Amino acid sequence: MAPRAAAAPVGQAAAGRPAELARLSLNTATTKALTLEQAATAAAGAGLSSIGLWRDRVQEVGAAQAARIVADHGLRVSSLCRGGFLTAADETAARSALDDNRRAIEEAATVGTRELVMVVGGLPAASAPGGPAQPYPGDRAADPGRDVVAARERVAERIGELAPFAAGHGVRLVLEALHPMFAADRAVISTLGQALDLAEPFPAEVVGVVVDTYHVWWDPDLRAQVARAGATGRIAGYQVCDWTLPLAADPLLSRGHVGDGYVDFASITRWVAEAGYTGDVEVEIFHQGVWDTPAEQTLSTMAERYVRHVLPYL
Amino acid sequence: MAPRAAAAPVGQAAAGRPAELARLSLNTATTKALTLEQAATAAAGAGLSSIGLWRDRVQEVGAAQAARIVADHGLRVSSLCRGGFLTAADETAARSALDDNRRAIEEAATVGTRELVMVVGGLPAASAPGGPAQPYPGDRAADPGRDVVAARERVAERIGELAPFAAGHGVRLVLEALHPMFAADRAVISTLGQALDLAEPFPAEVVGVVVDTYHVWWDPDLRAQVARAGATGRIAGYQVCDWTLPLAADPLLSRGHVGDGYVDFASITRWVAEAGYTGDVEVEIFHQGVWDTPAEQTLSTMAERYVRHVLPYL
Numbered sequence: 001m002a003p004r005a006a007a008a009p010v011g012q013a014a015a016g017r018p019a020e021l022a023r024l025s026l027n028t029a030t031t032k033a034l035t036l037e038q039a040a041t042a043a044a045g046a047g048l049s050s051i052g053l054w055r056d057r058v059q060e061v062g063a064a065q066a067a068r069i070v071a072d073h074g075l076r077v078s079s080l081c082r083g084g085f086l087t088a089a090d091e092t093a094a095r096s097a098l099d100d101n102r103r104a105i106e107e108a109a110t111v112g113t114r115e116l117v118m119v120v121g122g123l124p125a126a127s128a129p130g131g132p133a134q135p136y137p138g139d140r141a142a143d144p145g146r147d148v149v150a151a152r153e154r155v156a157e158r159i160g161e162l163a164p165f166a167a168g169h170g171v172r173l174v175l176e177a178l179h180p181m182f183a184a185d186r187a188v189i190s191t192l193g194q195a196l197d198l199a200e201p202f203p204a205e206v207v208g209v210v211v212d213t214y215h216v217w218w219d220p221d222l223r224a225q226v227a228r229a230g231a232t233g234r235i236a237g238y239q240v241c242d243w244t245l246p247l248a249a250d251p252l253l254s255r256g257h258v259g260d261g262y263v264d265f266a267s268i269t270r271w272v273a274e275a276g277y278t279g280d281v282e283v284e285i286f287h288q289g290v291w292d293t294p295a296e297q298t299l300s301t302m303a304e305r306y307v308r309h310v311l312p313y314l
Numbered sequence: 315m316a317p318r319a320a321a322a323p324v325g326q327a328a329a330g331r332p333a334e335l336a337r338l339s340l341n342t343a344t345t346k347a348l349t350l351e352q353a354a355t356a357a358a359g360a361g362l363s364s365i366g367l368w369r370d371r372v373q374e375v376g377a378a379q380a381a382r383i384v385a386d387h388g389l390r391v392s393s394l395c396r397g398g399f400l401t402a403a404d405e406t407a408a409r410s411a412l413d414d415n416r417r418a419i420e421e422a423a424t425v426g427t428r429e430l431v432m433v434v435g436g437l438p439a440a441s442a443p444g445g446p447a448q449p450y451p452g453d454r455a456a457d458p459g460r461d462v463v464a465a466r467e468r469v470a471e472r473i474g475e476l477a478p479f480a481a482g483h484g485v486r487l488v489l490e491a492l493h494p495m496f497a498a499d500r501a502v503i504s505t506l507g508q509a510l511d512l513a514e515p516f517p518a519e520v521v522g523v524v525v526d527t528y529h530v531w532w533d534p535d536l537r538a539q540v541a542r543a544g545a546t547g548r549i550a551g552y553q554v555c556d557w558t559l560p561l562a563a564d565p566l567l568s569r570g571h572v573g574d575g576y577v578d579f580a581s582i583t584r585w586v587a588e589a590g591y592t593g594d595v596e597v598e599i600f601h602q603g604v605w606d607t608p609a610e611q612t613l614s615t616m617a618e619r620y621v622r623h624v625l626p627y628l
Contacts, residue, residue: 123576126559135573136623146578152534181495183532184576185559194534218497220466220508244447245440245499247565259449262437262498264460309450 005074007049011278014049014074023314024306025078027052027239027284031298032291036061036069039295044073046299052078052282053111055104063110070111077113078280079174079210079237080104086158087121087151087188089144094158097121101162109169115236116166117174117210119187120155123148126185151188156198159207167206174208174236175199179215181251192216192225199234208236211272212284214243214255217263223271230275238272239282240265240310248287255285258305269313281310319388321363325592328363328388337628338620339392341366341553341598345612346605350375350383353609358387360613366392366596367425369418377424384425391427392594393488393524393551394418400472401435401465401502403458408472411435415476423483429550430480431488431524433501434469437462440499465502470512473521481520488522488550489513493529495565506530506539513548522550525586526598528557528569531577537585544589552586553596554579554624562601569599572619583627595624 005014013022026043028034028051034042036057043051051070058066058080070077083104088094101118108116125133125145136143144150159173166173175195178187189195192209199207209229216222229235242261248254258265283302290298319328327336340357342348342365348356350371357365365384372380372394384391397418402408415432422430439447439459450457458464473487480487489509492501503509506523513521523543530536543549556575562568572579597616604612 126576133574133576135619143578143580146576147581148532148578149537149581179495180493180532181561181565184557190532190534197534218462218494218504220504220511223463243498247495247561249563251495251561251565260447262440262447262460264457264462265450266457267461267463305449 005044007071007074007076010076010280012049017049018047020307020311021047021303022049023279023281024048024303025050025052025280025282026299026302027081027282028054028057029081030283030285030290030302031295034295036066040069040073040075042295042299044075045296046303048075048299050076050078050280052081052284053113054081055107058107058111063107067111077111078282079115079117080108080111080113081117081284082119082176083116083173084119084187085121086155087124087127089124089154094154098158098161102165105162105166105169105171108171114170114172115174115208116171117176117237119176119178120189122183122185122188123151148183148188155188159198160201163202163206167203172206172208172236174210176210176212177215191219191221192229193221196225196229196232196234204233208234210237210239211235211268212239213263213265213268214239214241217243217268222268226268226271226275230277235272235275235277235279237279237282238277239284240306241283241285253286253288255287257285257290257301258283259309265309266313269310273314281306281314319358321385321388321390324390324594326363331361331363334621334625335361335617336363337593337595338362338617339364339366339594339596340613340616341395341596342368342371343395344597344599344604344616345609348609350380354383354387354389356609356613358389359610360617362389362613364390364392364594366395366598367427368395369421372421372425377421381425391425392596393429393431394422394425394427395431395598396433396490397430397487398433398501399435400469401438401441403438403468408468412472412475416479419476419480419483419485422485428484428486429488429522430485431490431551433490433492434503436497436499436502437465462497462502469502473512474515477516477520481517486520486522486550488524490524490526491529505533505535506543507535510539510543510546510548518547522548524551524553525549525582526553527577527579527582528553528555531557531582536582540582540585540589544591549586549589549591549593551593551596552591553598554620555597555599567600567602569601571599571604571615572597573623579623580627583624587628595620595628
């Protein structure tokens with residue numbers, strides 16, 4: 001395929017694409033059923049200039065080919081999702097996770113993004129084989145599989161192990177605070193402030209944070225922490241989707257299009273802009289209804305909502 | 315009915331009841347199907363010395379009669395649940411909520427507890443008639459129904475309106491931080507730290523906080539905030555139940571018995587004890603399976619889990 005447009009710098013529209021969508025990015029999780037080629041075609045067709053990639057779609061074709069597909073559509077890569085899962089309590093699982101994160105760092109460098117989003121993992125008891133935790137053994141003072149403080153300390157240590165490798169590849173580890181309802185099974189980083197605390201020992205170009213409205217909208221300290229993230233140069237991404245109710249049976253799939261729920265996009269977007277963020281705005285929606293919708297329609301809704309509820313405050 | 319035992323002071327066992335259960339309290343929400351008389355009988359029969367009351371069970375018989383029922387079973391009242399819902403954006407709803415809270419304060423005084431637990435309410439958009447929020451109107455810069463910052467300010471103001479009335483009745487407004495997954499529809503107080511910030515302008519005997527493990531276990535700042543709550547004399551209650559997965563279809567009913575999930579009761583209980591808390595420990599479980607279980611069995615499980623996972627750290 002011949003290149004349709006050269007990839008533009010971050011925050012700018014590719015040639016011939018609408019300026020108002022210059023910073024809007026499609027995260028491939030939003031169009032889950034599509035191959036990378038299909039997702040890139042849909043994003044470019046909708047006038048977007050960037051795309052956020054999940055590793056499953058990259059690995060299907062290989063990172064080098066993924067880079068070509070993206071470039072052929074005149075897109076830049078806003079981020080690669082995801083590294084992480086660094087909380088294992090046993091050494092073998094921990095080594096294996098670190099190895100996988102090194103591969104993710106290499107993939108990020110190859111596909112041409114410096115932002116590798118990290119979902120750091122939950123409690124060992126929640127991710128253990130056999131599923132949910134069993135009642136405490138009676139003869140132990142405390143159960144390390146439930147010790148969220150210790151799990152967080154392991155994340156800090158392992159970020160430290162990965163940081164030099166990431167720096168060597170020009171890749172930033174982007175810590176993502178997940179909503180506290182995922183603290184047991186997905187990510188023991190639960191607030192933006194905590195992500196920033198973990199990032200602090202490292203240079204801003206090596207460890208950053210992403211602001212995902214779904215995960216952080218409720219945080220009473222959000223405005224202050226967004227400002228802090230901006231002041232320290234650590235905002236590596238802004239992801240937008242909405243908190244809808246009732247929660248889906250699988251709460252992971254409970255996200256909605258911007259404007260369908262309770263998030264105050266005007267305020268949060270303004271805070272992110274005031275913090276100096278000038279990068280891409282990714283839409284990452286996990287939702288069965290969205291996945292069942294034709295991609296063109298999803299992209300059209302995404303763009304319309306973005307222009308109405310996000311862009312005026314950027 | 316003749317009194318079986320005189321109510322003992324907070325934290326102590328009624329005459330003839332086991333010392334190890336002296337601080338364990340049954341919250342009537344745990345035995346949802348039972349009348350107050352039945353719940354009090356079950357609690358006393360299991361050897362407990364206290365009971366936490368929900369207003370529905372109090373109002374069925376009237377507060378004065380509720381006080382007699384509790385006393386006839388030699389129980390003290392550990393708390394009354396609940397006041398709150400103070401976030402309404404329109405004046406009529408706000409007045410009506412304040413009136414209802416004044417009645418709750420009077421009921422607390424009548425049933426003989428100084429601790430009135432406050433669930434402060436969610437976003438007006440989430441609690442509006444017609445259910446979940448509709449997409450934003452396109453012609454407004456921001457939607458007050460989604461403005462969580464403003465909703466929190468209204469809570470602060472209305473706590474201020476209620477505080478003198480509560481003080482006059484010897485009742486403490488006990489602010490409850492709810493898990494952030496309830497921020498839209500139930501409580502815009504999402505962390506213990508935020509509850510303490512809201513309590514700070516008032517004397518500790520007028521506005522306090524409750525530590526509910528289900529709602530706060532994930533908080534990276536929990537240890538520090540529990541210590542702060544203790545140092546300022548504001549810990550008005552300690553409620554224990556567990557975070558289980560998968561979440562129930564109605565996440566409100568997703569709580570489990572202590573030990574069934576992911577909460578580190580050893581650590582949190584130790585923090586609460588180190589903070590100087592010497593009051594009752596309520597078990598408040600909303601869960602269909604627990605509600606479908608005979609009350610005797612529920613009380614027996616409650617007591618066994620408490621003795622194993624909580625008491626050693628108190």
